[in-house]
Amino acid sequence: MPYLSKYKASVAAVIVLGAVAALGSRFTIVFIKPLIDRLHLDPGEAPTADPASSSALNKFTDAVLEPWLATFGDWDLDPGVSQAIVLVSVMLGMAIVFAGVQYVFIKVSRMLSVYMITDLRQDMASHVANLGMGYxxxxxxxxxxxxxxxxxxxxxxxxxxxxxxxxxxPFNIIGSLLVAYAAEPTATIGTLVFLPLLALPVIIIGPRIRRRARKSQDSLGDTTQLLTQMLSGIRVVKAFRMEEREAQEYRKANDEFVVQTRGMVRAQAVSLAVTAFFANGGVGLVIGALVIVHLTIVEIFHDVGTMFAFFIAIGTLFAYVRRLTRAFTGIYASMGSLDRVFEVFDLQPDMRINPDAQSLEKVNQQIEFSDISFSYPGAPEKAIDGLSLTVKRGEKVALVGLSGAGKSTLLDLVARFYDVDSGAIKVDGVDLRDIKQDDWLRQLAVVQQQPFLFQASIRENILYGRPDASEEQLQQAIDAANLRDTIDQLPDGLETQVGDSGSRLSGGQAQRVTIARALLKDSEVLLLDEATSALDSESEHKVQVALANLMEGRTSFVIAHRLGTIRAADRILVMEFGRIVEEGSHDELVAANGTYSHMWKLQLGLD
Ligand SMILES: Nc1ncnc2c1ncn2[C@@H]1O[C@H](COP(=O)(O)OP(=O)(O)OP(=O)(O)O)[C@@H](O)[C@H]1O
Ligand SMILES: [Mg+2]
Structure with a gap:
């Protein structure tokens, strides 16, 4: 409904056009009666109304059509022939007009659905993009x-x-019913008894079709899932020579899809076949019953013309009821898909949006972590466990610790990829959750452990965080990230397309592009997660220099495994099981002879 209400004018147009086209087309049946009446007209004779029949159709033809025909169909021909030609011309003329209406109707209604589905997809994309990292x-x-x-x-x-x-x-059904009723009221009421039978199969089998359709679409989703997974891991697949096995897995998923779809198709076929039986058998039954009643009980049919009009109207009536039930069958089959679409909309962002969030110009004093804990959804252990820390504005802190200690998680919490479960992260005393998300993210520049590049040019990738940067600022960032030589060597320079997730660049090159992106953003707080892990010692040194310049005067969180790269940090924090177990300067920690000192000696090869 919300999607429909955006297009009120189109919806109104569709209803009006649909009604006009349907009712108008049914109205042409009315002309069949006078046409048939020409059959038993002697030359020069005007048809007279059957006194026994007073149906609306008869009255209409006698009072309106016949005088009109007498005037317009009076040529130098047999009156029956000339009037028949007039009648047929009228029917053709109406058919052309209503075909035109039908054309506009189909165009407007199909485009209406295209607009609505495009809106739906757009909303779905925004909705999904706004879901938290937890999802x-x-x-x-x-x-x-x-x-x-x-x-x-x-x-x-x-x-x-x-x-x-x-x-x-519905309008076609109403139109047919009106014509049938006008022609033969009693017979029409007799016929109505049969109509509900046509809807019966859909009502009974519909829910099953829906369930089956759901399974079919789910298994279609599984096949796509396998395909995307294989393609994104194509290097691993090739390295382990698993092409065959992946193809088999895909085959298996496709077979499952076939099985599930067969179930749905079967349910659909049953429903449509039963409807077909009632529709075809129904027409026979209705006509037979009416004929028998006519012969034995009461005269129903008075003249051939009305009878013809009645039967044609009843025939179309059944055809349209059948189409309607067919449409319902199709709708049930598609409900499974709609369920899957709306399930995506039902996912709630796990992040609390605070409507009264304050704005934040810049970090003035400090970022404070007070007794924060966090565990990933479904994980048994806490990834961060009661951690407290205060980082002064402009301070450079380094995070070290074994793999899985919670270093990346801590940075993710600062970036609000997740919210803490308990405790609070405060900026100048204000809880992060009470600060406008946009304002906070503007303060951050992030370089992640796995460099991610968009499938676009190097230029677009660097400009991503700050699309309005000047050419000069862009060039500075390139120099500072030590990317100049690399870019000069590439055939298209800055315009080189990096391939899917940067696959055309080396690991170190991709990492330097992400560093340039962060440098260009020029923000207050830096989150560097192993930002130089993919660089060789030579370029690492150069990038270190650039990062050191960048960090000057900014609050930085730096994660590094190579301890040599963080010796200059103001403070080094050693993490273990989501807690800080040691902190101090490099020299202090080496002297303290604890975990850090042990790690340091290991790296120097002294232990
Ligand atoms: N998305 C996730 N869902 C569930 N658990 C996760 C998720 N990401 C990380 N973890 C778990 O949280 C813990 C901390 O992970 P984290 O990535 O913070 O470690 P790390 O200190 O950065 O390690 P590394 O040095 O290897 O990068 C680990 O036990 C990890 O298994
Ligand atoms: Mg990590």
Missing amino acids: HSGRRLGDLVSRMTADANTALRILNMMIEEMVQS
């Missing part, structure tokens, strides 16, 4: 993509069907 680190990319493409497309198909059939079929 993203656990989601299955392929399945999500399948929901956003395959399922959304199925939803588009439903919409087309719904809008067309749901708007037009």
Whole structure:
């Protein structure tokens, strides 16, 4: 409904056009009666109303059509022939007009569904992008993509069907009923008894179709999931010569899809076949019953013309009821997809959005961690366990510790990829959660452990954090990140496309691009997670110099495994099991003879 309400004018147009096209087309049936009446007209004779029949159709033809025909169909021909030509011309003329209306109707209604589905996809993308890292680190990319493409497309198909059939079929049914009733009121009421039978199969089998469709779409999602996984891990697949096995896995998933889809198709076939039986058998049954009643009990049919009009109207009536039930069958089949689409919308951002959040110009004094704890959803152990720390503005702190100690997690908490479970991170005394997210993120520049580049040019990748930077600022960042030589060697220089996730660059080159991106952003707080791990000693030294310049006067959190790179930090924090176990300057920690000193000696090869 919200998507429909954005297009009120189109919706109104669709309903009006649909009604006009449907009712108008049914109205042409009315002309069949006078046409048939020409059959038993002697030359020169005007048809007279059957006194026994007083149906609305008869009254209409006698009072309106016949006088009109007498005037316009009076040529130098047999009156029956000339009037038949007039009648047929009128029917053709109406058919052309209503075909035109139908054309506009289909165009407007199909475009309406395209707009709505595009809006839906757009909303879905924004919604997913705004979900927290808690969702993203656990989601299955392929399945999500399948929901956003395959399922959304199925939803588009439903919409087309719904809008067309749901708007037009009822009017076609009403139109047919009106004509039938005008022709033969008693017989029409007799017929109505059969109509509910046509809807019966869909009502009974529909829910099953929906369940089956859901399974079918789920397994389609699984196939996409496998495919994206194989393609994103193609290097591993090749290195381990697993192409065959991956293909087999994909085959298995596809077989499962076939099995699930067969279940859905079977349910659909049953429903449609039963409807077909009621529709075809129903028409026979209705006509037979009416004929028998006519012969034995009461005369129903008075003249051939009305009878023809009645039967044609009843025939179309059944056809449209059948189309409507067919549409419902299709809709049930697509509901499984819609369920999958709306499940994505049901996911709530795990991050609390504070409507009264304050704005923040810059960090003035300090960032304070007071007794914070955090565990990943579903993880048994706390990743951060009661950690307290105060970092003064402009201070450079280094985080070291064994793999899994919680260093990256701590930086993720600062970047608000996750919120703490207890305790608080405060900036100048204000809880991070009470600061406008945008304002806080503007203070941060992040270089992550796994450099990520977009499939775009190097220039676009560097400009990502600050699209309005000048060419001069861009060039400075390139120099500072020691990227100049690399870029000069590339055939297209700055415009070189880096490939999917930067796959055309070496690890060290990709890392320097991400450093340039962070340098260009020129922000207050730096989060560097192993920012130089992929660099050789030579370029690492140069980048270290650049980073040292960058860190000057900024608050920095630096994670490093190579302890040599952080000797100059103001303070070194040693983490273990989500806690800080030692802190101090390099010299102090070496002298203290604890964990750090042990790590240091190991790296020097002294232990
Ligand atoms: N997305 C996640 N979901 C669940 N658990 C996670 C997730 N990311 C990390 N962890 C767990 O949290 C703990 C801390 O991980 P973290 O990445 O912070 O370690 P780290 O100190 O950065 O290690 P490394 O030096 O290897 O990068 C680990 O036990 C890890 O298994
Ligand atoms: Mg890490």
